[in-house]
Amino acid sequence: MNFKEVPVSCKNVFHGHLIDVEVEQVKTPAGQLAQREIVRHAKAVCLLVVNKEGQFAVVKQWREPIATTTLEIPAGKVDERDGGSSLHAAQRELNEETRLSAKQLTRICGFHSSVGFSDEYLTMYLATDLSPVKKQLPQDPDEQLSLQWLTVEQGLQMIDSGQVTDAKTIMAIYYLKGHCDEQR
Template sequence: MPHKTHKKFEEVTVSTQPIFQGKIISLQVDTVKLPNGGEATREIVKHPGAVAVLALTPDDRMIVVEQYRKPLEKSQVEIPAGKLDAGENPLDAAKRELEEETGYTAGSIRHISSFYTSPGFADEILHLYAAEQLVKGQANPDEDEFLEIEELTMEQAQAYIREQRISDAKTIMAVYAWQLYKLTGSFPT
């Protein structure tokens, strides 16, 4: 996501201390020089990026998966999503995640938006796609993924948001993008 940096707010990195290197994320503490000349520390989570797919069936339902989210200690209903592999094209990852988690392939898939999930402490960027002209197949989730697939109407998705069965930003954003699509015939750009 290229953009013009506002130099007056820039924090220049003085040093970086690696803290943790995991399979998905790493954590570092940066010492930075502030715009006023002072110094501060920033705890930063590094992430390879991710994709998420708003998959819409021909009868106007959204494909979701329910799975347990350990950080929240509860199950969540979410759109299919997953992290990017090293060097992987986000479009290819979106197709892969849709098929792995749901078994569906898409005759049409297009980019809706890319956004940072938690810019206050992480560099994760998420690429949101819309998939249509779906063909059902066999799901093949990762060994450690236990999912239940469901097809929701717009009304059901909105009820799930109210009930907090859907409470993650990517899925809520996807529902709002779908709502706009239904009203205007196009996704936000």
Template sequence: MTYTEKVLSEESIFKGQIIDLAVQQVELPNGQTARREIVYHNGAVGIIPITADGRLIVVRQWRAPMQRETLEIPAGKIDLGETQLESVALRELNEETGMMTTALKGVAKFFSSPGFSNELMTLFYADQLTPVVHKRPLDADEFLNVEKLTLAEAQAAVASGLICDAKTIMALYYWQLQTN
């Protein structure tokens, strides 16, 4: 059996700065039809920045969908037309943490939530960090604090729910593998 669905129609519902929303009518493998709600996103990068003393740099920020603060690895969206993901990662590292690296290592690419979104996240690792000479400003609607956590502190933040997003939890698993 093939699991491919045939798109019969697609209606654009919303076009935004970060996401576009659409509703598809699809033909299922068994010939029946179904409705799919799709979130289109241009993709994002996340960086696992490890300091010389072995701590993870994270950012504390407010997340409106959950109505609470979180701790997350630095990350940001890929702008339309950007193809050099390393450059996007370096921009976000500079902007959110004031750090830079010449040793950026690709870790993984993964879909954040493939049941309804095409957002592809690319994760990078950097453990040779230096302060930037010229820090980029945060986005106009971005407010955050930079914090540094040991692995044990990061694991405690997961247990308490302060670290609760997939990219940061995946980053912690990768970091833990690097320390063993």
């Protein structure tokens, strides 16, 4: 069965600092014309930062699209400072958001955050064997962050209670839980 849609036209309707928005007209495999609104986003990274006590790091920050504070694992986009390297972006974001460096930075997986409207692709890294950074990189001037450490049990309870709703963070908590269960 053929699922591929064929673009007929594409118009960029917004170009911003973080995203671009395109409206595409496509022809479906059944021959129907349809409109697709697509958010284009730079590739990004997120970090499951685990200390020697088995706790993981989250940052509390305001998120205007949902008009509330969130608890999220550290994350950020790959930008010109990284030369296209997700690993470099992960090291940089770890410094900027936690003021830590990791002797072990291991790729867990890559994933699309919301395939229904966005092409955003994140690479998740596990950061362990942590130490304070020798040189602090400047934090993004438009971010106000508060670092917190949680146990897996606290993270699971916060998912159940609706305190953690961020998809990448939920994914990281369940990943960590799975690895905790394997070690028992």
